[in-house]
Amino acid sequence: MYYLGLDIGGMSIKCGVVNEKGQLGYVCRAVTPIGDFPTAIRVIDELCRETARKAGIPWQDVQGIGAGAPGTVCGDIVTYATNLGWYNVPFVEELSRATGKRVAVGNDANCALLAEWRFGSAKGYDNVAMITLGTGVGTAFICDGRLLLGNGAACGEGGHMRIKNLGRKCNCGREDCWEIYASASSLQERAAALVEREPMGLLARLSGGQKVDGLTFFRALAEGDESCRQVLLEFQEDVVDGLVNIANLFRPKLIVMGGGICAQPTLLAPLEFMVNARTLGGKNNPHVEVTAATFDNDAGIIGGACLVIE
Ligand SMILES: [Zn+2]
The missing domain is CATH 3.30.420.40 (ATPase, nucleotide binding domain)
Incomplete structure (x- = not known):
């Protein structure tokens, strides 16, 4: 067929x-x-x-x-x-x-x-949140075995929850939405800022005057660059802030992370521990698994x- x-x-x-x-x-x-x-x-x-x-x-x-x-x-x-x-x-x-x-x-x-849900990482799960880190942050939810749609099917815009108070404008008209801080674009901006800050650093040398891309960033990270590690850590903190809100709201059994950067184990691997350490109830509430999407693009x-x- x-x-x-x-x-x-x-x-x-x-x-x-x-x-x-x-x-x-x-x-x-x-x-x-x-x-x-x-x-x-x-x-x-x-x-x-x-x-x-x-x-x-x-x-x-x-x-x-x-x-x-x-x-x-x-x-x-x-x-x-x-x-x-x-x-x-x-x-x-x-x-x-x-x-x-x-x-x-x-x-x-x-x-x-x-x-x-049907063919990939979330097969067999009844409570799933999918978070996609791209230009923005996309979210979608399956609760108790049903896809959440909301009134007018307009729910699931988790990328537009406010997580900070820094006055950074979002396309939606509000300020400090999660997607400003947790999108793949945000990681790229942070990497570009690092190149500016440390023009003789490893990331600047690896990108050779070109606009720094995700792959170069993760290469510098793999070579043990401390400044890149710091940038990644700050980014992960902001990703986790939103994930914890989502875990507290929906208590998924599984969070599936989509978008190219989530295929990077250095980014993804610590998230499960960080989320579970911070969700309400800690170990007393059901564990939340965090895994990479199967299909990506x-x-x-x-x-x-x-x-x-x-
Ligand atoms: Zn917004």
């Missing part, structure tokens, strides 16, 4: 063939047309057909199309996706009309969690497909 999963991002749209076991095959990409919804549907329809064709799958064998979108998705409607310029667009109706297929759509963070596509896989 073949399904198509769509990961709709602000820069590009990825479409992949996924089978009923959650295995990903061929993937195609297109540039996201911002704002113009009819054009977006045309681009997505063409992308789906191109993906199936290049994968050698006859169009009639595609069982359904599932899409993850960056924003609020209520039923069949994408109600608010500001990065795409979509407001109350009838996504399911229009894409199923264009493709002739069964179509479903969900919030992208929820889709990533569905992929982990493909989670959006596989999770999109999960919406239509029976």
Whole structure:
């Protein structure tokens, strides 16, 4: 059985063939047309057909199309996706009309969690939080075996809880949101600041005048650089501040950490101990496991497909 999963991002749209076991095959990409919804549907329809064709799958064998979108998705409607310029667009109706297929759509963070829950790290768990450290911080929750949606399916914006009082502005209009301090972008900013502070330091030398990237940072860390270790520690403290809030609110049995930087054991490994030492009740309350996501970059596509896989 073949399904198509769509990961709709602000820069590009990825479409992949996924089978009923959650295995990903061929993937195609297109540039996201911002704002113009009819054009977006045309681009997505063409992308789906191109993906199936290049994968050698006859169009009639595609069982359904599932899409993850960056924003609020209520039923069949994408109600608010500001990065795409979509407001109350009838996504399911229009894409199923264009493709002739069964179509479903969900919030992208929820889709990533569905992929982990059905086929990845969170398989078999009834209480899971998924936290994705990327440009911002995405959160999604399964409580007592059900995906949390909230009123208008607008819940799960844990990246916008306030964790400090430093007056740093967030895109959402408030100040000091968790994602300002715990996103992958924040770690990159901290690394760049370290290069400024220590122009003769190991990180500055390894990045050789180029903009410092995550891989270079973790390389300097692996070589035992003390300043990098300090930067990582401060970053982890800020990540843990939010994780403890989430653990206290939802008491997940498992926290799945997504986003490329969470594949780094030096970042991830201490988090479980730190979270459990600080959540309410300490050892007297159930232990919270912290683990890396299985799918990383493909989670959006596989999770999109999960919406239509029976
Ligand atoms: Zn915010």
